[in-house]
Amino acid sequence: MQNANEIFRGQTITSVTKKYMSIEEIRFDIPIVDNKEFRMDLIARIEAVTLKIIKQISVGQPPYISYYNGRNIAIESNLRKENVCIVCSTSLRPNTVFNDSMFDFADEQDTRKESNFQILKKIIVNFAVKSSRNKFILMVMIMSEAHRLLLTNTTKTKRSFYYDLKNEITKSLMPHQRCIDRAMNSVANLLECAPWDLRLLATPKGLVAGNMTITLLDNRVIDCAILGGVQIPQIILNVTSIRAKANFVLVIEKDAIFQKLLEEDCPRILKCILVTGKGYPDINTRMLVNILSEKIGLPVYIIVDADPFGVDIMLLYRFGSSILCRQNESLTCPNARWLGIHPSESIILGVKTISLTKTDFVKLKSIETRTYVNDAISKELSILRNGKADIEALSSFTKNFLTATYLPYKIDGKKYI
Secondary structure, three states: OOOHHHHOOOOOHHHHHHHOOOOOOEEEEOOOOOOHHHHHHHHHHHHHHHHHHHHHHHOOOOOEEEEEEEEEOOOHHHHHHHOOOOOOOOOOOOOOOOOHHHHOOOOOOOOEEEOOOEEEEEEEEEOOOHHHHHHHHHHHHHHHHHHHHHHHOOOEEHHHHHHHOOOOOOHHHOOOOHHHHHHHHHHHHHHOOOHHHHOEEOOOOOEEEOOEEEEEOOOOEEEOOOOOOEEOOOOOOOEEEEEEOOOEEEEEOOHHHHHHHHHOOHHHHOOEEEEEOOOOOOHHHHHHHHHHHHHOOOOEEEEOOEOHHHHHHHHHHHHOOOOOHHHHHHOOOOOOEEEEOOHHHHHHHOOOOEOOOHHHHHHHHHHHOOOOOOHHHHHHHHHHOOOEEOOHHHHOOOOOHHHHHHHHHHHHOOOOO
16 A cells, blocks of 8 residues: 555645745725615514514414425536536515515415425424424514614624523523524524524634735724634624635634644645634634635635545535525535545545444435535545544644645645545
8 A cells, every 4th residue: 555655756845836926915895885774674574573473462373483494406417417506595585575475374284385496395383383382482582682683783692692591481492502593594584584684693613824814894904824823703794805815725624634734834835725614614614715715716625524524514615504595605615626535535545544433324324315416526425434534644644744745736636526
């Protein structure tokens, strides 16, 4: 079996640095718009839903609400050949009027509306049904808090809201914070808006490093070139411009490898922007990668563990999630490429692998059924069944192996999926 140095013989950092000598700075300005009209419209939507619930109660009817939950579907032939991303509509209908048809439950069976791009499933949340009662209450409380935040034009973290509800009366509504995330997505579908439009925002967790600056609404400038990188700020409502001087973006699954590449001085040597979502990325991390790719035009490469969850994270960056189908256009990066580690490389390089767990196999089977998974990815998934490997296995070969050898070889040789 060849070792790593034999596989990558002749690939040195010199070829990359020569290629990337001259780089122009690119700037993307995020226009500051008066959101008063939209806020007033969203406030009116919440009030219309609330009024309808009050009317239901006033006539002795248990309150209930419904909404259409969209998810991605795909045309098999096109996706497997083109590996394109299906994107659901993100447009909001201005001045939407919510009328009785919104609460029409004459047929309580799931109703589905299909198009070339999405399938819509009618969801009914009925207070009279025990299994949906907590969800109904939580959705109403979220709308109440969103209504207050929209009226005052302020924001609040979901974490703070979660702890506000951790009292004797309401703690049973959400045993975990993800219950709030799910209920927020339901409210967003009900009101036909993005979850972040409700002003309950996730605490940023992603990191970014490289020759880039981010200007905030209060004119503060975040320099991403500082030692250790910086936390990705709230993109929504807070960032006004982004300046980048780099050849590409490298998205890394884990913070440990992010820090390892910083130790190797990867952003300076390879003239790149490093991004990590520390596992599954938050909205701000995904939105930043989208801007760097779609607006600034930088190529995006993704490095994840050769395991089912690493592959799932890579696919989330590229194709988004069914939960946020309507917002995928501003969160996905369909032109991103899976740079490594590929399960097939584990065999070639002689990297030690370990057997998949039951949880791994469940995730793997879920990924295999997705229609946007093309033949190249499917081939890697088949190999993955034989065992998984961590990125750390590569970084331990030789000093600076990732920056000096592996990344230049993969990118210059276009050995990505």
